[in-house]
Amino acid sequence: MNLSVNFAGLKLKNPVIAASGTFGFGREFSNFFDLNRLGGISVKGLTLEPRKGNPPPRIAETPGGILNSVGLQNPGVHAFIREEIPFLRQFDLPIIVNIAGNTPEDYCAMAEILSEADIDAIELNVSCPNVKKGCLLFGSTPEGVSEITAVVRKVCKKPLIVKLTPNVTDITQTAKAAEASGADCVSLINTLLGMAIDIEKRKPILANTMGGLSGPAVKPVAVRMVYQVSKEVKIPIIGMGGISNGEDAVEFLLAGASAVMVGTAGFVNPGVWVETAEGIEAYMKKHGFGKVSELTGALQE
Amino acid sequence: MNFDTIIRKTEKLSEGIYLIRLHSARIASKAVPGQFVNVRCSDGLNAYLRRPISICRVDRKNNTVDIVFMNRGKGTNLLCSFAQGDTLDAMGPLGNGFTLPKEKERIAVVGGGIGVFPLLYLLEESHCACKTAFLGFRTKEAIVLQDAFHRTAQKLVIATDDGSYGTNGLITAPFMAWLEAERPDRVYSCGPAPMMKIVARACVQKGIFCEVSMEQRMGCGIGACLVCACKVQDGDDYQYAHVCKDGPVFPAERLIF
Structure with missing residues (x-):
């Protein structure tokens, strides 16, 4: 069966992409499975200059999920191009580069540099909840999303994906702003801002106090948001949030996504990406779908 | 992806401390002292993440691996309910181990609490001239695997926080006194951060x-x-290394406590 999907200038052999921030640059998981089995990879969020990230503890376990506050620890865009692209190009794998910055200039500088690099798409991270400046500040309002998307669009020669935060009153407003400002695609959801407390120490578990919630716990919120956004925008949607298997992924596709990203579940089960693609295929066989794109938005209402 | 192992034995070593003996050729054939396995405590959403547990002993002939943990939360509490014959999903071995000593060298290990378990594995795999073990526990009842340490180390010093056995107080005191008189070739430590910092x-x-x-x-x-993340030296600056991949074993001079 053909699981390929083709949207926003991206050609994926299957609709399952490794989600940014959960998969590094692919090296670690390549010891556990053949990365050629992935539909694509969205690499760890990059900034113009290297970042150290937040102090530990950076993770707290919560029911059905985790809070993280890594804080964009990364080697910077230049080291990525020099050291990680050659590694990733050993695989037949579209490379989506997730970028974050403090200022519109940061985003533009990275988009310009990456437009000349051997990559397949740029994912604008305007939704990281774990850094003090920029990023989520832009993503929290339609005006902020418009501003960043529009300036990056001018210099970006690659397909442009805008990754949306769920930490807003109405995600369709930021999605529409991204579309109107030139995004080729939106991906959602980034993590939900959360907090966990150690009641014995009477202190937050995370050194950064708050962090981003991901994992199965967020899935219903994510499906709902993908559904709402699909009603309001015409550009394709990459859905994510708590996907652990093919059935979960099919929910996102039916809600309106053209592809999905899977991340946190891989910490527990490194086979989750391959199994999710297989699960989508099994569902399609069972229900007589010939192409993944037939599933997108095929919700019976 | 299958990381299944079969549990051959479970044993309560002391209050809250449990040993699980896994049968796994995959882990037994590759493991070195200092490495860990990452185990899945439940299939469900309770205790969602895997739990890293250090390897305490490996029997290559019988392909068994002993892991020891403290019951101190949701995940480890679920682990306590596993029994002989059960299947346990254990990824690994993971991480970087200790640098083993050379034949003529003299070594010391300094361990505290549940930090003593990887040190037992290290001692048993170290074929060197002289091995000294300094172990600290909260109280006499918390002392575990004393015989095993006694068999592998030429000298064993035990301290308890409450003085109910051995030296009264922290293990760092007898270690520091010993270090003034002796000059070991290598020292290894695992346990509470304040202890490791002193060592x-x-x-x-x-x-x-x-x-x-x-x-x-x-x-x-x-x-x-x-x-x-774990703070390490980077020239005049610092950076965050990662315990699972860059460690868990680090050269002492690299760490910023």
């Missing part, structure tokens, strides 16, 4: 080779998610 600092000052095994809350256990 590491003393060894670095004296120019003695020292490795310590760090602990931090982990996500993936393989170096992809970057959550188990």
